[in-house]
Amino acid sequence: MTANHSPASLHRRTSRAIVADRAATIVLWGTAAFVLLLLGTIILHFALAAWGVVSLGFIFGDPSDTALGGVFPVFWNSIYMLALTMLIAVPVGILGGIYMSEYARETGPLGLVTSAIRFAEEAISSVPSIVVGLFGLILFVDTFRWGFTALGGAFALTLFNLPLMTRLSEQALRAVPQDERQASLALGATKWQTIRHVVLPLAIPGLVTGVILTAGRVFGEAAVLLFTAGIGTPVHYDFANFNGFGLDFNSGWWHTSPWSPLRPATTLSVYIWKLNSEGLGAFKNQLADGSAAILIGMVLIFNLGARAVGRVLTRKLTAA
Amino acid sequence: MPTTATFPQPVIRRVEVGSSIVAEQAATAPADLKISTEHVSVKYSGKTAVRDVSLEIRERSILALIGPSGSGKSTFLRCFNRMNDLIPGATVEGEVCLDGEDIGDAGVSVVELRRRVGMVFQRPNPFPMSIYENVAYGPRRRGMNSRAQLDELVETSLKRAALWDEVKDDLRRKSGLALSGGQQQRLCIARVLATDPEVILMDEPASALDPVSTLRIEELMRELRENYTIVIVTHNMQQAARVSDVTAFFTMAEDRAGYLVEMGPTGRIFTRPAERLTEDYISGRFG
Numbered sequence: 001m002t003a004n005h006s007p008a009s010l011h012r013r014t015s016r017a018i019v020a021d022r023a024a025t026i027v028l029w030g031t032a033a034f035v036l037l038l039l040g041t042i043i044l045h046f047a048l049a050a051w052g053v054v055s056l057g058f059i060f061g062d063p064s065d066t067a068l069g070g071v072f073p074v075f076w077n078s079i080y081m082l083a084l085t086m087l088i089a090v091p092v093g094i095l096g097g098i099y100m101s102e103y104a105r106e107t108g109p110l111g112l113v114t115s116a117i118r119f120a121e122e123a124i125s126s127v128p129s130i131v132v133g134l135f136g137l138i139l140f141v142d143t144f145r146w147g148f149t150a151l152g153g154a155f156a157l158t159l160f161n162l163p164l165m166t167r168l169s170e171q172a173l174r175a176v177p178q179d180e181r182q183a184s185l186a187l188g189a190t191k192w193q194t195i196r197h198v199v200l201p202l203a204i205p206g207l208v209t210g211v212i213l214t215a216g217r218v219f220g221e222a223a224v225l226l227f228t229a230g231i232g233t234p235v236h237y238d239f240a241n242f243n244g245f246g247l248d249f250n251s252g253w254w255h256t257s258p259w260s261p262l263r264p265a266t267t268l269s270v271y272i273w274k275l276n277s278e279g280l281g282a283f284k285n286q287l288a289d290g291s292a293a294i295l296i297g298m299v300l301i302f303n304l305g306a307r308a309v310g311r312v313l314t315r316k317l318t319a320a
Numbered sequence: 321m322p323t324t325a326t327f328p329q330p331v332i333r334r335v336e337v338g339s340s341i342v343a344e345q346a347a348t349a350p351a352d353l354k355i356s357t358e359h360v361s362v363k364y365s366g367k368t369a370v371r372d373v374s375l376e377i378r379e380r381s382i383l384a385l386i387g388p389s390g391s392g393k394s395t396f397l398r399c400f401n402r403m404n405d406l407i408p409g410a411t412v413e414g415e416v417c418l419d420g421e422d423i424g425d426a427g428v429s430v431v432e433l434r435r436r437v438g439m440v441f442q443r444p445n446p447f448p449m450s451i452y453e454n455v456a457y458g459p460r461r462r463g464m465n466s467r468a469q470l471d472e473l474v475e476t477s478l479k480r481a482a483l484w485d486e487v488k489d490d491l492r493r494k495s496g497l498a499l500s501g502g503q504q505q506r507l508c509i510a511r512v513l514a515t516d517p518e519v520i521l522m523d524e525p526a527s528a529l530d531p532v533s534t535l536r537i538e539e540l541m542r543e544l545r546e547n548y549t550i551v552i553v554t555h556n557m558q559q560a561a562r563v564s565d566v567t568a569f570f571t572m573a574e575d576r577a578g579y580l581v582e583m584g585p586t587g588r589i590f591t592r593p594a595e596r597l598t599e600d601y602i603s604g605r606f607g
Binding site for chain 1: 401403406408409431432433434435438439441443445446447448449453457458461462508511512515
């Protein structure tokens with residue numbers, strides 16, 4: 001470092017750095033603004049398109065051949081499929097994440113198992129969803145002879161989403177500082193106690209992100225469900241239908257009740273796809289726009305809700 | 321590395337030192353012996369980090385492990401509660417005995433060992449829970465659920481760690497992380513005390529603290545010495561001189577393996593060290 005106090009050279013050096021700094025600031029703010037704008041545009045577009053279409057009657061009404069009607073059966077199916085899929089995918093995904101983060105070995109013969117799991121995760125993640133749908137068609141619909149069922153759809157969606165859920169859980173758990181684990185183990189806690197009482201509570205925000213991203217894919221997925229949960233939904237759901245309720249799988253309950261996992265279930269996404277590709281009715285555009293608006297609303301509500309639940313859980317489990 | 325070059329065969333010198341340790345502790349009755357190590361070596365993926373350390377620690381005493389960075393003091397400390405088990409590729413050879421029992425035995429429960437041998441880390445690491453839950457963590461994991469018992473244990477542990485008066489009003493409301501660094505470290509000590517240990521290992525417990533907090537921790541250590549056996553790793557030689565009864569000086573050989581140079585009463589180590597290496601280190605000519 002030479003002791004050059006010439007104001008000119010000092011000025012030149014800083015101004016170049018300042019230009020770069022300003023450029024970076026503008027580009028990064030610009031990118032953020034662009035992303036927000038994109039999101040805003042999508043929301044605005046469907047809000048405008050759905051204006052006058054979406055009403056309580058539309059959300060909670062039954063479809064009609066002669067009037068606009070409602071989309072309640074399809075709306076119900078979206079919620080149903082989400083709940084069923086998350087019920088399977090979230091516990092399995094988190095358990096998988098715990099294995100990968102806390103138990104998996106990187107070396108030795110068990111290291112090969114770890115590599116194999118990683119490879120499978122990446123391979124399944126990159127399989128096109130239509131292929132997963134076809135696989136579900138062959139396995140659940142044909143081989144198992146279930147026909148089109150909500151359960152088959154949920155399993156296919158689980159297959160499709162498990163790698164993501166596992167990977168995100170693993171990352172969330174790995175992000176918990178090693179210090180916390182050491183502190184717990186040094187106090188004489190067992191490994192599982194450490195995971196249960198220290199690692200998992202601290203990983204909740206990351207796990208919630210995993211749940212939200214997985215849920216987003218369940219809401220939005222059409223291709224997987226097309227071949228597994230089927231198209232075609234009755235125009236009216238009778239929630240009091242426990243007709244022949246029992247463990248007899250041939251009873252009417254299993255195949256007609258809206259509560260049953262063994263009935264076909266068209267979700268909003270599949271319904272939108274159907275309306276746009278083969279819809280004929282006079283109201284098909286309004287129905288599609290209205291459904292899309294409901295879908296966006298559901299995603300937003302779910303995301304915010306999941307974050308709120310995550311915060312409450314964190315507070316409960318860490319008492320801080 | 322000019323200093324080690326003057327002692328081309330450090331391991332042989334260590335053996336001579338070993339005999340002087342035995343001489344210094346010859347008066348010690350066996351009943352006083354809390355921990356002993358026999359030819360303990362630690363390797364990380366085949367690389368030796370600690371070589372052939374044999375020493376004895378008396379009950380209710382403070383042993384300070386001093387030495388330059390990389391001399392294996394912390395690694396050696398982690399042998400006493402088998403924390404090295406957690407590091408993939410780490411192997412411990414030799415024998416570490418607690419009350420005459422080899423803690424490396426297949427039948428030994430690591431969970432029970434770590435309850436009896438607690439540890440305080442370099443960086444204060446309270447859990448992100450309330451102060452109360454931090455202290456109750458260990459006892460809860462061993463199945464203590466009674467509210468009254470836990471309340472009492474939390475109070476006595478915090479009192480022993482000299483933290484009670486500062487936190488008693490918001491035990492349940494305040495997070496352990498909301499405390500100052502010095503308070504956090506005393507909370508970590510309280511958390512260890514709540515598990516009713518016999519030995520407390522401290523890995524540079526004050527190196528992240530300001531001088532006032534450091535002094536409080538040192539005072540606390542002197543008080544805890546009445547009931548517990550303490551082993552402390554420290555970079556701060558004044559600290560070792562102030563708090564410990566016995567000091568062990570570690571350094572590393574040319575192959576970067578840490579070894580014990582000499583061990584003796586703290587007063588003697590700091591005034592009349594038997595080894596040139598020790599003298600160089602404590603007088604600031606090394607490390």
